[in-house]
Amino acid sequence: MNVHSKTQAAPRQQIDPTDKRDRILQATIRLISEYGFHGTPVSMIAKDAGVGTGTIYRYFKDKDALVLEIFQQVNCAFKKTLLHEYVVSQPIRDRFLHLCRDIFQYGIHNPYEFKFIEQFYNSPYGTTLRREKLFCNCGDPGQDLPLEQVFAAGKEQNTIKDLPLAALIALAIGPIVFLVKDSIVGLIQLDDATINATMAACWDAVKVETGTSK
Amino acid sequence: MNVHSKTQAAPRQQIDPTDKRDRILQATIRLISEYGFHGTPVSMIAKDAGVGTGTIYRYFKDKDALVLEIFQQVNCAFKKTLLHEYVVSQPIRDRFLHLCRDIFQYGIHNPYEFKFIEQFYNSPYGTTLRREKLFCNCGDPGQDLPLEQVFAAGKEQNTIKDLPLAALIALAIGPIVFLVKDSIVGLIQLDDATINATMAACWDAVKVETGTSK
DNA sequence: AAGGACGGAATGAATGTTCACTCCAAGACG
DNA sequence: CGTCTTGGAGTGAACATTCATTCCGTCCTT
Incomplete structure (x- = not known):
């Protein structure tokens, strides 16, 4: 320059x-x-x-400080991504799909950050953080993740299954994390159709059945 | 001698x-x-x-050989667990739920092995293995994972959604891996009711909708 | 010319691997 | 039976390598 x-x-x-x-x-x-x-x-x-x-x-200061700063930075950026264009007044299903899409997009466009966060969360240090519920609140203390809000609201209006929050999060995020990881290492190619269909399937997992169950 | x-x-x-x-x-x-x-x-x-x-x-021979042997051993044992009491003649849904339950149970009862496999699969070495499709065939060369069989059969009879195999596997296994990991580090307590409900939700994710979609 | 940013050799701690030695059970021999 | 020999499993200190961190000479900027 x-x-x-x-x-x-x-x-x-x-x-x-x-x-x-x-x-x-x-x-x-x-x-x-x-x-x-x-x-x-x-x-x-x-x-x-x-x-x-x-x-x-x-x-x-040292290697630890370097990694910790990265985690806080990346974690905050990720949370901000999730809140981008997130409108609380929209229907539960739309908000849910919006969040799913954001996670997908974030993982695909920021593969290193995505894997970094995942590794950190599953490390002994990350586990401790999660248990202490400290996380990185990015200046918005006490605010739940938007996904948790969606599930809470959905349960109230009987749109979301009555499952423990951890289970709902697993049903929503688990498949996405799984797919994105496969995509990052080049095992699959994620096109829009697959992403959309997978998000819809995640919704099927958490939503209350409308027709006959079975 | x-x-x-x-x-x-x-x-x-x-x-x-x-x-x-x-x-x-x-x-x-x-x-x-x-x-x-x-x-x-x-x-x-x-x-x-x-x-x-x-x-x-x-x-x-060295640390690598030690770890590799563990992976092969644990991986084979896990696959055998999945095939235990697995009956091909049962309906798709029953076979699917059976496999889900087996994965849950294996993770809960063998937490160290479960995390070990997960780590190994996500390591550079494990990724290479997956890409080469070598895995540990445990003496049954070429045989697909039972989950893949279930999805293939389900697609044919229009019971399972028409999604890429990788996406279906992610929808089925992703939430389970996610939940079991949380359970292993003590973030949640997995009771039978939660397990059953989560498996059923996984089925909702991969099954073809019966009622009106919406 | 002074001062700080920078690179990379230097340093000491930690790690993977080796090796000379100990120990003990199982034959050999009386 | 009791004693001696032996072979190999077991051990942990020693060695070579790698790592995180420090230190100092160089060079760039002002």
Whole structure:
């Protein structure tokens, strides 16, 4: 960008304003999502980010701090994605499908972040976080996930099955996580038709049956 | 060799026939399911198994061989569980629910093995295996998973939705894996009622709608 | 020229693997 | 029967490697 590099045209440092910090974050997400925390040495992150290993410690106290910051950042971004264009006044089914689609899209367009979050949540550290219900509230303390709101509202008006919340979430998110992971590793190709049909099937799983059951 | 090796009553060695080997396997499953491959040093496995570190290398070439053997063993045992009392002549829905129940039960009763398999499948090595479709065929080469058979049969008779196989599997297994993992880390308590209702909901997801769709 | 950002060699701790040794059960020999 | 020999399972300290973190010389900016 810019060129004349030097001669002051670029106001800050020469090449990377805070570029390096971002490169480190991105490389870490990518590598840890593939090899796991203990499977990715700091040296590997440095090489992938194109910086010296020492530089990483200029920006982060240690490896743990680096990973924790990534989790908080990615987790917040993901939650914001879910709330994007989410309208509480819409019918339960529409809101549900909207959320499903957002999760699908997020996973497909942010595969590394998606796998990173999943790994983190299933790590001992992530489990502790979940148990303590701390999460990252992103400045909206105490607010439930929108999916939980939808289920609560749906149960009241007898649109959603009367199941434990954990089971409903599993029915909604489980298949999506499963499919997206397969898609990320290249085992399948997710086209729009499949995504839509799968979302609809997730709805069938959580909705109250309308016709005869069986 | 042989010789009546004495009186034959106690055929083999005195105390530990293959006891240690098993203890090593069990410890590895438990620890890796919790801390991951790179997160569990061999020394930790040795201590947990109550053997010297060197002993592990009497039974296994290296750490990789140890883990690979566990995967093959556990994977085969799991598949056998799925085929237990599985009757092809039963209706699609009954076979489906039977398989779902088996997966639930296996996960609840073998939490370490369950998490181990999940981790392995999502590791780079496991992904390669899946892509190569090699798996562990347990002596039944080419035989599909029973779940795949059920879906194939169900599609033919228009009982199961016409979705890609991967999507159907995700709809069936995704929620179960999700719930069992939560149950293993103690976030929820899975009672029979919840299990049954969740299985039924999985069926709703994959079955062809009978009443009006909406 | 001063000061800080940067890279990467240096460092010490941790990990996977090896190896020289111990120990004990099971024949061999009297 | 009792003692000696032996072979191999078992062990954990030692070794080589890898890792996270630190440190210092270099270079860029001002």
